[in-house]
Amino acid sequence: MSEHVANRPALPAEIARRRTFAIISHPDAGKTTLTEKFLLFGGAIQMAGQVRAKGEARRTRSDFMKLEQDRGISVSASAMSFDFDQYRFNLVDTPGHSDFSEDTYRTLTAVDAAIMVIDGAKGVESQTRKLFEVCRLRDLPILTFCNKMDRESRDTFEIIDEIQENLAIDVAPASWPIGMGRDFIGAYDLLHDRLEIMDRADRNKVAESVAISGLDDPKLAARVPADLLAKLKEELEMARELLPAFDRKSFLEGHMTPIWFGSAINSFGVKELMRGIGDYGPEPQPQKAAEREILPEEPKVTGFVFKVQANMDPKHRDRVAFVRLASGHFERGMKLLHVRSKKPMAVSNPVLFLAADRELAEEAWAGDIIGIPNHGQLRIGDALTEGEALRFTGIPSFAPELLQNVRAGDPMKAKHLEKALMQFAEEGAAKVFKPSIGSGFIVGVVGALQFDVLASRIEIEYSLPVRFEPTQFTSARWVTGPKTDVEKFVNTNKGHIAQDHDGDIVYLTRLQWDIDRIVRDHPALTLSATKEMM
Ligand code: G4P
Numbered sequence: 001m002s003e004h005v006a007n008r009p010a011l012p013a014e015i016a017r018r019r020t021f022a023i024i025s026h027p028d029a030g031k032t033t034l035t036e037k038f039l040l041f042g043g044a045i046q047m048a049g050q051v052r053a054k055g056e057a058r059r060t061r062s063d064f065m066k067l068e069q070d071r072g073i074s075v076s077a078s079a080m081s082f083d084f085d086q087y088r089f090n091l092v093d094t095p096g097h098s099d100f101s102e103d104t105y106r107t108l109t110a111v112d113a114a115i116m117v118i119d120g121a122k123g124v125e126s127q128t129r130k131l132f133e134v135c136r137l138r139d140l141p142i143l144t145f146c147n148k149m150d151r152e153s154r155d156t157f158e159i160i161d162e163i164q165e166n167l168a169i170d171v172a173p174a175s176w177p178i179g180m181g182r183d184f185i186g187a188y189d190l191l192h193d194r195l196e197i198m199d200r201a202d203r204n205k206v207a208e209s210v211a212i213s214g215l216d217d218p219k220l221a222a223r224v225p226a227d228l229l230a231k232l233k234e235e236l237e238m239a240r241e242l243l244p245a246f247d248r249k250s251f252l253e254g255h256m257t258p259i260w261f262g263s264a265i266n267s268f269g270v271k272e273l274m275r276g277i278g279d280y281g282p283e284p285q286p287q288k289a290a291e292r293e294i295l296p297e298e299p300k301v302t303g304f305v306f307k308v309q310a311n312m313d314p315k316h317r318d319r320v321a322f323v324r325l326a327s328g329h330f331e332r333g334m335k336l337l338h339v340r341s342k343k344p345m346a347v348s349n350p351v352l353f354l355a356a357d358r359e360l361a362e363e364a365w366a367g368d369i370i371g372i373p374n375h376g377q378l379r380i381g382d383a384l385t386e387g388e389a390l391r392f393t394g395i396p397s398f399a400p401e402l403l404q405n406v407r408a409g410d411p412m413k414a415k416h417l418e419k420a421l422m423q424f425a426e427e428g429a430a431k432v433f434k435p436s437i438g439s440g441f442i443v444g445v446v447g448a449l450q451f452d453v454l455a456s457r458i459e460i461e462y463s464l465p466v467r468f469e470p471t472q473f474t475s476a477r478w479v480t481g482p483k484t485d486v487e488k489f490v491n492t493n494k495g496h497i498a499q500d501h502d503g504d505i506v507y508l509t510r511l512q513w514d515i516d517r518i519v520r521d522h523p524a525l526t527l528s529a530t531k532e533m534m
Contacts, residue, residue, distance in 0.1 A: 011283055011297050012329075018367035019281045020090040020324070022107055024135065025117035026125035030147040033264040034117055035091065040204065041271055042082030042089060078107075078307055078322050079369035080353050087278040090369050094131075103307070103428060105134050106380065109395050110306040110324040110369065112282045113141045115273070116257070117264075120146050120153030124166045132167050138394075139254040141282055144171070145273050150198070150263040152181040156235065160243065160259065170256040172246040173239055174276060175269065177261040179228045187261050188212075188232060189272060191246060195220060198268040207268050248280050284367030287326040289383070290391040294326045296366035301328035301336065303370075304392040305382045308427045310461075319427070320351065320371040321378035326392070330364040339383040339390060347372055347384075380428045399529040400431045400444025403473045403508070404451060407440065409465035417441070420462045425501035430454055433476065433498035433506055436490070442471055442498060442508070473508040477515060480505075481525040489518075489525060504531065 010016065025031040079092045092111050094104045108114065114135050118128055135142055146159055153159070160171045175187040175196070186197040186207060193214065196207040212219055215233050224232065250256040258276060262269020284296040287304070294302050307322040330350075338345045351371035352361035364370050372378060381395045408417040421441055425432040431444035445451060451468050458466050478500075479486060486505060490497050496514075498506045507527060509515060515527055 008295065008297070012365075014329070014365045015296050015367060016283050017086055018088050018090065018284050018365060019113065019277050020092065020111050020284060020367045020369065021113040021115060021277060021281065022092045022094045022111045023115045023117060024094060024104075024128070024131035026119070026122070026127040029117045029119040029122070029125070029128070030264045031117050034115075034145065034147065034270065035093075037264055037267055037270045038084075038089070038091060038274065039080065039082065040267075041206075041274060042084050044080060044082040078309060078353075079371075081368065084274050085278050088368075089274075089277070090367065092369060104131065106306050106395055106428065108134055108138060108140065110322070111140070112285045112367070113143065113277065115277070116142050116144045117147050118144065118159075118163075120148050120159065120261070121151060123154060123159055123162045129166065136254065141252050141254055142169070142257045143273065143276055143281070144257045144259040145264075145269065146177075146259055146261045147264050149177050149180065149184050149187075149261050149268070150200070150266055156261070157238070157242075163257070163259070169254075170244050170250065172244050172251075172256055172258050174246060174258040175260045175262075175272060176232065176236060176239065178224060178232050183228065184263075185224065185228065187269060187272075188236070190236075191258075191276075195223060196269070196272065197223060198263065198266055200266065203266050205267060206271055246280075251280060252282055284365075287324075288393050290393050291389075294390070294392075296327050298327040298366075299329070300386040300388070301330045301334065302326045302383065302385045302388070302390060303330075304384070304395070305378050305380055306395060308378065308380055310423050310427050318373045319376060319378075319423075320373050321382070323370050323372055323378075323384060325364055325366050325368050325370065327366045328386075329366075330361075330368075330370065332360065332362050334386075336384040337387050337389075338377065339385060340379070341377065342389075345377070345384065349373055376423070376426060379426050399476050399478075401446055402448055402451075403433075403442050403444045403471050403476065404468040405440055405471045406443045407467050407469065409467065413464055414439075416462055416464050417458070417466065420458045420464060422501050424454060424457070429457075431476065432501050433508065435498040435508070436494050442473065443468065444476055472510060474510045475508070475512070475515065477507045477509075477527040477529060478504055478531045479507050479525055479527055481522075485522065485524040489522060 023031050023035060079090055081088060081090050092107055094107050116128060116132060118124060144163065156177055163171050174191050175189050177184065177187050179185045186195065189196055193212050195210045195212050198207050199205045210219055215236065221229060246258050247256055251258060260269045260273045260276065264270060287294045303323040303325040305321045305323050308319055310319045332350060333348050335344050335346050350361040352364060353371065361370050383390045383392050408414055421432045424430050430450060433442040433444065435442060455466055455468065458464050479489065490505060496508050498508055500506050519527055
């Protein structure tokens with residue numbers, strides 16, 4: 001938070017109570033289980049179920065879809081809203097698999113905070129680190145949940161050290177585990193001086209919570225076995241000496257993460273974490289646009305599209321654009337300016353993903369995520385305002401690292417293929433390039449698994465079997481510069497030129513050397529690996 005932000009007047013109450021966040025983790029650390037418990041305690045679902053699908057199969061699509069498939073509940077959405085205490089939570093889904101890092105990156109542009117879930121036995125894993133770095137780029141405040149404490153896990157100090165050293169962030173214990181593995185009985189809540197006792201018999205039951213007036217309170221000795229209590233006292237004494245105390249300012253600036261120890265599957269530590277997000281987490285934050293900073297309390301509505309999801313309902317070819325409201329109080333039926341097309345757009349059937357189903361959003365406030373069904377007008381990066389021509393920044397599109405030719409199994413269906421590809425390009429699920437010579441399309445992705453997901457989606461959603469084949473190219477760069485220079489370049493490099501789905505010029509090659517040469521020989525041109533989605 002900048003000084004400027006810190007000195008602003010208090011936000012309107014409806015905005016101030018909003019907490020918009022995502023959960024990041026390495027696969028299997030427990031993100032789905034934790035999400036499910038959030039929804040349960042937020043009243044969005046009635047019952048927590050069991051994960052049935054195993055391993056890779058359930059990681060290929062979004063975690064919310066996974067929840068839906070595995071547990072038979074309807075949460076077909078990329079964002080869920082629910083109330084907890086006096087707060088309104090907006091939990092935004094991040095795709096589980098590393099191959100969707102670009103999508104994840106964009107999702108993280110729509111939130112104000114993140115929860116990092118780690119497995120108490122495994123500590124910081126590769127995907128945790130990558131996602132953490134993305135959060136750091138945006139200085140997002142991070143709350144840490146160390147999960148699976150009901151199993152054999154690492155020593156508490158070791159876990160904290162690992163996070164501090166690996167991620168270069170201060171870690172302040174918000175709770176301290178008592179016992180470990182089979183002997184794990186609960187945790188000491190350091191922020192509220194309470195003892196939380198886990199109930200192993202009922203996984204959905206919330207822990208018993210006892211107020212304690214300090215470590216010498218006889219209530220502790222009455223509930224914690226003597227050996228565990230002695231260890232707890234010793235560890236807490238060490239922790240007080242060695243570890244920083246929780247400091248909200250440092251947390252909000254992204255320099256410190258509070259850590260809770262718990263067990264998502266046993267519902268243990270989850271409510272404390274939720275209370276942590278509510279009481280200490282950031283209110284909706286200002287958003288950056290090229291023209292100026294947008295403050296959430298501004299009366300006029302502004303927002304940006306960070307995700308487009310197509311075919312949520314295969315019977316209707318609808319698309320839902322997910323919009324993060326950056327400012328104002330939105331009411332259903334409002335006419336907003338679609339800045340890219342300069343056309344007004346009546347938002348008559350916006351969707352809020354509340355409780356167990358989609359609901360029409362009668363109103364929404366800065367910080368909320370609303371879904372706007374549309375026929376393809378809304379794209380990632382688009383701004384909606386009450387008239388001002390704003391361009392929100394920081395929603396990048398990355399150059400794909402893997403390129404393949406795509407062919408329809410049935411050559412008569414080339415037109416269908418083009419339609420399907422354009423739609424996925426607009427959704428941000430892949431880059432689609434049309435080479436200037438020859439027919440067909442080249443599809444670019446960031447991770448190999450995306451090809452499989454695309455092939456299966458084109459088959460399911462368009463009844464069109466497709467194959468991906470190797471191409472001679474390995475890199476793509478967007479070419480910009482003065483019109484005449486670009487045209488001249490295009491005419492002399494036809495074999496390497498393609499257009500993306502927006503019609504922008506892309507240079508394809510297999511050699512970094514080529515790219516270096518062009519940069520050297522054509523100073524007027526810019527070759528870039530990312531393009532802002534506008
Ligand atoms: P993810 O979304 O981060 O990938 O993790 P998910 O919640 O699906 O949890 C992964 C596995 O860890 C699941 O086991 C889940 O039941 C288990 N799990 C989650 N929280 C806890 C916890 O607090 N304690 C223990 N002991 N286990 C927990 P699974 O259904 O057997 O799936 P799999 O591991 O066979 O894939």
